[in-house]
Amino acid sequence: MELHLMENLRAFIASSKRVFVIAKKPDWKEFETMAKVTGVGILIIALIAYVIFLFFAFVSVV
Helix, strand or coil: CHHHHHHHHHHHHHHHHHHHHHCCCCCHHHHHHHHHHHHHHHHHHHHHHHHHHHHHHHHHHC
16 A cells, blocks of 8 residues: 555656646746636636526516
């Protein structure tokens, strides 16, 4: 049991090391693009939620 846990821990650490080696800090242009895409996604989800809210508000009146 203990040996299996240590093997899993070593594998996790090795996998985490790979991620940190490959990862890089985004430059300003890349960050700006991600922020815009995220903002548009939030607005789309909010618009869909508002349309659903209006639909059910109308249905409950009728």
